[in-house]
Amino acid sequence: MMRILSDPSVKVLGRSVPLPLPPMAPLSMLFSRLMRHVLQRHPSILRRMGATAGSRFLIDVTDMPFPMLLEPSLRRLTVTTRRNPPPHDTEIRGKLKSFLAMLHAEEDGDALFFSGELEIAGDTSSVVALRNALDDAEIDLTEELATLAGPAGPALRRMSALLERRTGLSLSRHRVQEDPEDFR
Amino acid sequence: MMELVCPAGTPAALRAAVEAGAHAIYCGFADETNARNFPGLNFSREELAEGVAHAHARGAKVLVAINTFPRAGDQALWHSAVADAEAAGADAVILADIGLLAHAAEKHPNLRLHLSVQAAAANPDAINLYAESFGVRRVVLPRVLTVDEIAAINREIDVETEVFVFGGLCVMAEGRCALSSYATGKSPNMNGVCSPASHVAYAEVNGAQEARLGDFLIHRTPKGAVAPYPTLCKGCFTSPDAKGEVQTGHIFEDPASLDATRLIPALQKAGVTALKIEGRQRSRAYVAQVVRAFRAAVEAADRGQPMPEGLLAKLTEGQAATTGAYAKTWR
Numbered sequence: 001m002m003r004i005l006s007d008p009s010v011k012v013l014g015r016s017v018p019l020p021l022p023p024m025a026p027l028s029m030l031f032s033r034l035m036r037h038v039l040q041r042h043p044s045i046l047r048r049m050g051a052t053a054g055s056r057f058l059i060d061v062t063d064m065p066f067p068m069l070l071e072p073s074l075r076r077l078t079v080t081t082r083r084n085p086p087p088h089d090t091e092i093r094g095k096l097k098s099f100l101a102m103l104h105a106e107e108d109g110d111a112l113f114f115s116g117e118l119e120i121a122g123d124t125s126s127v128v129a130l131r132n133a134l135d136d137a138e139i140d141l142t143e144e145l146a147t148l149a150g151p152a153g154p155a156l157r158r159m160s161a162l163l164e165r166r167t168g169l170s171l172s173r174h175r176v177q178e179d180p181e182d183f184r
Numbered sequence: 185m186m187e188l189v190c191p192a193g194t195p196a197a198l199r200a201a202v203e204a205g206a207h208a209i210y211c212g213f214a215d216e217t218n219a220r221n222f223p224g225l226n227f228s229r230e231e232l233a234e235g236v237a238h239a240h241a242r243g244a245k246v247l248v249a250i251n252t253f254p255r256a257g258d259q260a261l262w263h264s265a266v267a268d269a270e271a272a273g274a275d276a277v278i279l280a281d282i283g284l285l286a287h288a289a290e291k292h293p294n295l296r297l298h299l300s301v302q303a304a305a306a307n308p309d310a311i312n313l314y315a316e317s318f319g320v321r322r323v324v325l326p327r328v329l330t331v332d333e334i335a336a337i338n339r340e341i342d343v344e345t346e347v348f349v350f351g352g353l354c355v356m357a358e359g360r361c362a363l364s365s366y367a368t369g370k371s372p373n374m375n376g377v378c379s380p381a382s383h384v385a386y387a388e389v390n391g392a393q394e395a396r397l398g399d400f401l402i403h404r405t406p407k408g409a410v411a412p413y414p415t416l417c418k419g420c421f422t423s424p425d426a427k428g429e430v431q432t433g434h435i436f437e438d439p440a441s442l443d444a445t446r447l448i449p450a451l452q453k454a455g456v457t458a459l460k461i462e463g464r465q466r467s468r469a470y471v472a473q474v475v476r477a478f479r480a481a482v483e484a485a486d487r488g489q490p491m492p493e494g495l496l497a498k499l500t501e502g503q504a505a506t507t508g509a510y511a512k513t514w515r
Contacts, residue, residue, distance in 0.1 A: 050224075116409065
C-alpha cells in the first residue's frame with residue numbers, strides 16, 4: 001500500500017493536535033452534486049469505463065486537507081480522511097496542480113506518472129479506464145461549476161479566470177494548447 | 185511534404201490530432217482487433233463514423249488499425265471490423281495477419297490496405313510478397329532498420345513506406361513478442377494488450393515504488409526517480425553475469441522512447457512517404473503537443489530548414505529519447 005499522509009495538525013505543547021477537518025457532509029453533498037452533474041452532461045464517461053465504473057477510487061490530492069472517494073457508478077464523490085480512509089480498490093495521489101492539468105489536457109497523465117508527479121496503487125485497469133474516459137469527455141471544470149450554479153454562473157466564470165491568473169492552476173479547458181516551442 | 189500519421193485512442197484525441205495538423209489519424213475499435221486494446225480506450229462504430237466525417241471535413245485521413253492476429257474459429261470479429269471500417273469511410277485499414285489480408289483483398293477490393301508494423305516485414309522480398317499477393321499499398325516498417333537499410337528497401341519495392349518517428353519502442357521482432365503472454369497469458373499480438381493493466385500492480389514499499397506484472401517484480405523505482413511503463417522488456421532485473429557475479433540492470437532494453445526528429449530529412453531522402461507517431465494509449469494532451477511539434481518539423485524539413493531537438497522530452501518514457509535503430513552503430 002502507499003504511504004498514507006497524516007491529516008492536518010498543529011503542535012500544541014509539543015504534541016500534535018489534529019486540526020478540525022472541514023464539514024464533511026456538506027462538502028460531500030456538494031461534490032456528489034457536481035459529480036452527478038458531470039456524469040449527466042458526459043454520459044460517455046460511464047460507458048467508456050464499463051465494469052470499472054463500479055470501482056472505488058481514493059483520490060488523494062496531497063495539498064488538500066482531505067482525500068476523496070470517487071464511486072462513479074453510484075455517482076458519488078465524498079470527502080474522507082487520511083487517517084481512516086474507507087475501503088477502496090485503487091488510489092491516485094498527486095498535487096492539485098497535476099490533477100487539474102491532466103483534467104484540462106495541459107499535461108499528459110503518463111508523463112505525470114513517468115515523472116512521479118502522479119502515483120497510483122491498487123487496480124491499475126480502473127485507473128487507466130478512468131483516465132481515458134475523463135480525457136475523452138473534455139471536461140471543463142469551470143463550465144461544469146458555472147452551469148451548476150445557474151444565475152451565479154457568469155460571476156463564477158469571472159472568479160475562476162481571476163483565480164487561474166493568480167494561482168497558475170488550470171481551472172478551465174483552453175482549446176488551443178501552447179506550442180512546445182515555435183521553431184518555424 | 186511527408187505525411188504525418190498520428191495516434192488517437194479516443195474521439196477527443198482524434199479531434200486534437202486534426203486540430204494540431206495531422207495529415208492522417210490512426211485508431212482502432214474497442215475490442216481485440218487492434219493492438220491497443222486498453223480499458224476505456226478506442227472507438228465504437230458510431231464514434232469512428234463521426235471521427236472520419238470530422239477528419240475528412242478538415243482534409244485529414246483516417247486509418248483503422250485491425251492489426252492483431254485472429255484466433256482460429258473467431259475470425260468473424262476481425263472480418264466485421266474490416267467491413268465496418270470500410271462502411272465508416274476509413275481511408276485505409278492497417279492489417280498484419282496474412283489470412284485477414286487475403287480476406288480484405290477478396291471481399292473489400294476497393295479498401296486501401298496498409299501492412300502493420302506487427303507483420304514485421306523488414307526486407308524487400310517480404311514486402312513485395314504482401315504487395316503482389318494482397319495489393320498492399322503501404323508498409324509500416326519495423327523499428328529495427330537503419331536509415332540506409334530503409335533507403336535500400338525503398339529502391340526495391342513499389343509500395344509506400346511509413347516509419348515511426350516518436351513514441352514507445354519495441355525491442356522484439358514486432359508481432360512476435362511473447363514476453364507479455366509469458367507473464368500474463370495476454371499478448372499484444374492476439375489480445376491487443378502488452379502488459380495488460382489488469383495484471384499490473386503498483387505499490388510503495390520502503391520508500392520505493394514497485395511495479396509488478398503478473399508474478400514478476402519488474403521495477404523498483406526510488407522516490408522521485410523517473411518511472412517507465414510496466415513492460416517486461418523495459419524491466420530492471422537482477423541476474424548473474426558470465427562470471428556468476430550478480431548484476432542489476434535493464435537486461436532487454438533501457439526505458440527510453442524513440443525521437444527521430446533530427447533524422448526526418450534523412451528519412452525523406454530515403455524515400456519514406458509517411459512518419460508515424462506512436463501513442464494511441466496516451467492522452468489528447470500528448471497527441472496535441474507531439475503532433476504540433478512534428479507538423480512543424482515536417483514543414484521545416486520540406487523547406488530545408490534544420491530540425492529541432494528535445495522539445496518533447498517530458499512526454500517520453502523514462503524521460504529519455506533515442507534514435508533507436510535508425511542510427512545504430514551496433515549489430
